[in-house]
Amino acid sequence: MHISFLIHNAYGIxxxxxxxxxxxxxxxxxxxxxxxxxxxxxxxxVLAPSGKVRLRHLVDLRKGGPGYEGDDPEYERPAAVFPxxxxxxxxxxxxxxxxxxxxxxxxxCDVVVxxxxxxxxxxxxxxxxxxxxxxxxxxxxxxxxxPLKLALRTHYPRLDAVTTVTEADARTYxxxxxxxxxxxxxxxxxxxxxxxxxxxxxxxxVIAAGRLAPAKRYDVLVKSFAEVVAVRxxxxxxxxxxxxxxxxxxxxxxxxxxxxxxxLMGPANPLEAEWVKGxxxxxxxxxxxxxxxxxxxxxxxxxxxxxxxxxxxxxxIADGTDGLLVPVGKPGAIAAGLLKLIEDDELRRRMGRAAxxxxxxxxxxxxxxxxxxLFADLTGRGALRGSLHRTRGALLSGAxxxxxxxxxxxxxxxxx
Amino acid sequence: MTxxxxxxxxxxxxxxxxxEFTIVSAPPRADCIADSAGGLTFDLDAPEGAxxxxxxSAALVLLRRGGNVVENPDDEVRLPLTxxxxxxxxxxxxxxxxxxxxxxxxxxxxxxxxxxxxxxGLADLRSLVDRRPGPSTSxxxxxxxxxxxxxxLSLRSWQRAPHAxxxxxGIDAKGITVAGTxxxxxxxxxxxxxxVAEARSRRGAGPVRTAPVTATGPDFSFTFALAELGESWEGxxxxxxxxxxxxxxxxxxxxxxxxxDVAEKGTVFxxxxxxxxxxxxxxxAGPFYTAxxxxxxxxxxxxxxx
Numbered sequence: 001m002h003i004s005f006l007i008h009n010a011y012g013i014x015x016x017x018x019x020x021x022x023x024x025x026x027x028x029x030x031x032x033x034x035x036x037x038x039x040x041x042x043x044x045x046v047l048a049p050s051g052k053v054r055l056r057h058l059v060d061l062r063k064g065g066p067g068y069e070g071d072d073p074e075y076e077r078p079a080a081v082f083p084x085x086x087x088x089x090x091x092x093x094x095x096x097x098x099x100x101x102x103x104x105x106x107x108x109c110d111v112v113v114x115x116x117x118x119x120x121x122x123x124x125x126x127x128x129x130x131x132x133x134x135x136x137x138x139x140x141x142x143x144x145x146x147p148l149k150l151a152l153r154t155h156y157p158r159l160d161a162v163t164t165v166t167e168a169d170a171r172t173y174x175x176x177x178x179x180x181x182x183x184x185x186x187x188x189x190x191x192x193x194x195x196x197x198x199x200x201x202x203x204x205x206v207i208a209a210g211r212l213a214p215a216k217r218y219d220v221l222v223k224s225f226a227e228v229v230a231v232r233x234x235x236x237x238x239x240x241x242x243x244x245x246x247x248x249x250x251x252x253x254x255x256x257x258x259x260x261x262x263x264l265m266g267p268a269n270p271l272e273a274e275w276v277k278g279x280x281x282x283x284x285x286x287x288x289x290x291x292x293x294x295x296x297x298x299x300x301x302x303x304x305x306x307x308x309x310x311x312x313x314x315x316x317i318a319d320g321t322d323g324l325l326v327p328v329g330k331p332g333a334i335a336a337g338l339l340k341l342i343e344d345d346e347l348r349r350r351m352g353r354a355a356x357x358x359x360x361x362x363x364x365x366x367x368x369x370x371x372x373x374l375f376a377d378l379t380g381r382g383a384l385r386g387s388l389h390r391t392r393g394a395l396l397s398g399a400x401x402x403x404x405x406x407x408x409x410x411x412x413x414x415x416x
Numbered sequence: 417m418t419x420x421x422x423x424x425x426x427x428x429x430x431x432x433x434x435x436e437f438t439i440v441s442a443p444p445r446a447d448c449i450a451d452s453a454g455g456l457t458f459d460l461d462a463p464e465g466a467x468x469x470x471x472x473s474a475a476l477v478l479l480r481r482g483g484n485v486v487e488n489p490d491d492e493v494r495l496p497l498t499x500x501x502x503x504x505x506x507x508x509x510x511x512x513x514x515x516x517x518x519x520x521x522x523x524x525x526x527x528x529x530x531x532x533x534x535x536x537g538l539a540d541l542r543s544l545v546d547r548r549p550g551p552s553t554s555x556x557x558x559x560x561x562x563x564x565x566x567x568x569l570s571l572r573s574w575q576r577a578p579h580a581x582x583x584x585x586g587i588d589a590k591g592i593t594v595a596g597t598x599x600x601x602x603x604x605x606x607x608x609x610x611x612v613a614e615a616r617s618r619r620g621a622g623p624v625r626t627a628p629v630t631a632t633g634p635d636f637s638f639t640f641a642l643a644e645l646g647e648s649w650e651g652x653x654x655x656x657x658x659x660x661x662x663x664x665x666x667x668x669x670x671x672x673x674x675x676x677d678v679a680e681k682g683t684v685f686x687x688x689x690x691x692x693x694x695x696x697x698x699x700x701a702g703p704f705y706t707a708x709x710x711x712x713x714x715x716x717x718x719x720x721x722x
Contacts, residue, residue, distance in 0.1 A: 195447075196540045203545060254688040260584040263684050270538060277542045277677065 001375055002032040002109040006119050008088060010037035010055060011045045015292060016115055016138045018047055019189045025050035026190070026368035036103060038096055038119070058099040074098065081125060085147035086118035101126045111375045117144065117152055124158040132378035133159045139289045140169045140311055141176060153177055160378045163187045165290040168311040185374055188315070190367035191295040191359070194272035198301030198356055199279055201349045204235045206338060207278035207302065209271050209293050212243030219252055220331050221284040226256045227335035232342050233261070237282070240274055242267045275300035279348060280341045286328055288312045298322065298359035303351035305337035322354035444524060445537035446569055452543040454511035454557045459504045460534070463524065474526035476507035478571065481519040490516060494525070511557040520571040536561070536569040541677035549599055549675065553577065556600050562679035572679050576600065578607070580636070580660045580669040582711045585703050587690050591641040592703055592713055594658065594671060597634050604634035610663025613638035615645060615656035615713060623648055629660065636660065642701050645715050646694030653716045672710040681705035691718050
């Protein structure tokens with residue numbers, strides 16, 4: 001198959017970029033794969049796909065470069081196709097509308113894959129006939145704004161498939177969106193096997209990693225660790241990552257007198273070398289679209305104590321087998337979970353081994369295999385059936401457009 | 417990570433949009449594994465043009481930053497690169513190789529060519545975490561690989577005998593308490609029995625304050641009262657370096673934190689400052705790690721309460 005990914009900017013750093021490269025690189029072992037980046041702001045990508053993946057851009061934003069297009073008059077005019085309710089709307093323009101449309105109408109692939117809502121809308125409207133249209137949801141439907149949900153309801157019926165990263169989000173899509181004939185499938189993100197040997201459960205360290213952002217609730221983790229230290233002063237906590245909450249967390253650590261036990265390590269890349277220095281992983285988020293760090297820690301042989309927040313953790317962790325799920329926002333519950341693993345060396349070792357085994361299902365080969373089967377199903381559909389679905393999708397899409405203009409529809413979707 | 421961030425997409429002659437071109441001369445990345453004795457093993461991909469027959473003459477070249485190899489041969493350490501049996505090249509830096517204290521930039525050198533700076537790969541430093549060196553009287557060797565702010569691979573090196581490793585610190589109204597462990601003296605208990613802790617001011621004539629040391633085996637603890645450190649303070653930052661001085665006239669031990677995987681302690685091991693009333697003005701005092709990971713106490717002005 002010839003597979004073409006469409007991504008906002010493949011030259012930066014981010015979860016979507018990383019996971020797209022993982023998937024594209026693995027698919028490229030057996031298929032012809034390209035990644036098309038709407039924007040390019042630097043010469044070399046920070047992350048990189050394997051050499052078999054072709055990478056190109058549609059709009060050149062390299063300042064001072066010969067191809068710089070940021071001064072194009074079309075670039076100043078607002079986008080009309082890219083939905084205004086999308087978070088990245090301001091970066092899109094009449095120029096991106098035209099370049100993306102030209103690219104999609106000229107596609108010579110079997111499958112085109114969009115990696116964010118606005119690009120999925122482009123694909124729904126503009127991908128050449130005969131190309132299977134797949135829209136990926138890397139966040140969740142419920143975290144999108146009402147107006148964006150409306151836009152997606154209008155355009156997604158013209159897609160062939162929507163993929164989510166959790167079953168929970170796939171259920172939300174099935175429940176709230178009217179997408180007859182559109183395959184809605186949960187395919188988790190992939191995490192490659194680490195290049196270091198797994199942890200051996202001997203290090204007396206708990207490890208957490210992620211942006212120091214409010215949703216990660218590291219304040220709750222620090223508070224819970226005060227309770228851990230009261231029982232086991234020989235165990236300590238490392239939190240990797242940078243972010244706006246750093247000063248607040250520093251103040252909290254000092255206030256609780258935890259400066260000998262809790263350390264803000266700063267950002268680290270790659271993280272796998274850091275996970276293996278510990279024996280227990282901790283995730284205290286109030287919301288995780290997926291829960292990439294849980295899988296990363298498990299692939300390094302760490303059992304993870306995670307809050308049972310929406311959406312990902314409970315689909316990754318088998319509670320009591322390869323990790324523990326605890327209630328959201330409760331330092332006492334997190335401390336109890338951590339102490340359960342800290343106080344029982346054999347349990348920690350056993351769960352670590354189970355985490356290592358169970359997380360193999362997120363290997364890029366497994367995940368790419370699921371995408372491969374989905375793509376094969378979509379392209380294997382008879383041309384007649386495909387076109388019938390499209391016609392139906394187009395009719396329904398038109399009907400919804402009218403209907404969604406009414407206030408009742410707006411309210412209903414917002415209530416979702 | 418062994419993967420390179422350089423795109424290597426083949427140019428597609430038939431495409432209408434320009435494609436990425438393969439970049440052939442990316443600097444190699446060196447993976448590094450530390451052992452608990454303080455030794456480091458480096459593995460890297462054989463550079464282009466490496467002689468597959470085994471006559472490859474390349475070496476890992478460590479150059480001391482700020483050093484001068486012409487005047488001081490000790491500012492360069494060459495480690496032979498040999499096949500590691502898995503298609504890559506390996507260099508080993510055992511803890512027994514003398515590597516004077518400082519920062520060492522890691523290069524790839526071969527023949528007469530100018531040494532090429534190496535990029536960091538995957539660094540597996542887990543055996544350095546909570547390191548407990550065995551008893552010995554030879555200098556303690558500590559080498560921690562790290563990524564410089566320009567993204568290159570370098571090492572921090574320390575050679576110390578004796579060495580006073582700082583552990584947990586206590587900060588309260590009484591003063592600043594340091595707990596730690598003495599390494600690399602023949603009889604730690606006897607050494608510590610008559611020892612005192614010294615705080616040596618970097619200011620003026622360099623006044624010195626002393627505090628008694630309590631010890632159990634090689635573990636020690638001492639407390640400096642805030643009032644004592646603030647006695648001669650007259651505004652501005654005053655830094656006190658911390659030492660242990662034995663009774664027998666043998667060399668003093670600098671109090672430092674060296675025995676883990678963190679190359680730069682100052683940004684990770686951070687402590688609050690304790691407010692107190694110095695005779696001159698309201699002040700605060702707090703411990704911190706210097707650029708060389710030595711422990712010091714800073715007495716300074718108290719910021720206004722906001």
